[in-house]
Amino acid sequence: MTEETAVEKTWRGILERLPGARRGEPAVIEAAYAEPRLRALFPFPSHGALSFHRNTQFPWSNDLPFIVGDAEGCIVYAPRGASERVLGDSLTPQEAATLVVAHLPDDCGPAFEGSWPPPGSPTD
Template structure:
């Protein structure tokens, strides 16, 4: 599927470039770069909300939100939170870690085999 002549991998790459260029007021660049350093994560559509880094398996709203998101922790460190589960439960903490490298690895470890790359379309095209 394509949007404006772009295949989903191109749309995802463009969004990553955009997120990586955001101001420090919007997102901690170290968080973005730690996740971007994980090759598997580069295939998902990144989203930024209130200082958190979230991911979608599709390129258009409504997004999927079943990949754990990364939040800075007020007391230091980082929290990985699953925003939604297919069974309908919401906001489940996956773990708290001290470093961004641990956080990125934890997110990758929580993604089921066979997920990705992001598809062009909405969550309805994924589920």
């Protein structure tokens, strides 16, 4: 049996609402987890938002779209600094997760263990 990665353990904790796990909107969490590319990223629910990161430890990548909302409706926001801030609104959680995937960079995922930036990057 292989040991869980930090990403797998974090998703499991959130989905199973384990003690110490961050809490998020269940419908949004489940919709995001159903998307294989999002499931490979580090999930971070906070303050009504579900963000995704390319790495597992602070400082976070903070360069990917994220979802704000609940089962009644979601908004997908582009990462800070993008020219277009709202990518979609009045979406179901499933539509929001699909839209995030559509706006992920081609080189995105799976998340690596450690802090941002990636080891060996020019800013390292």
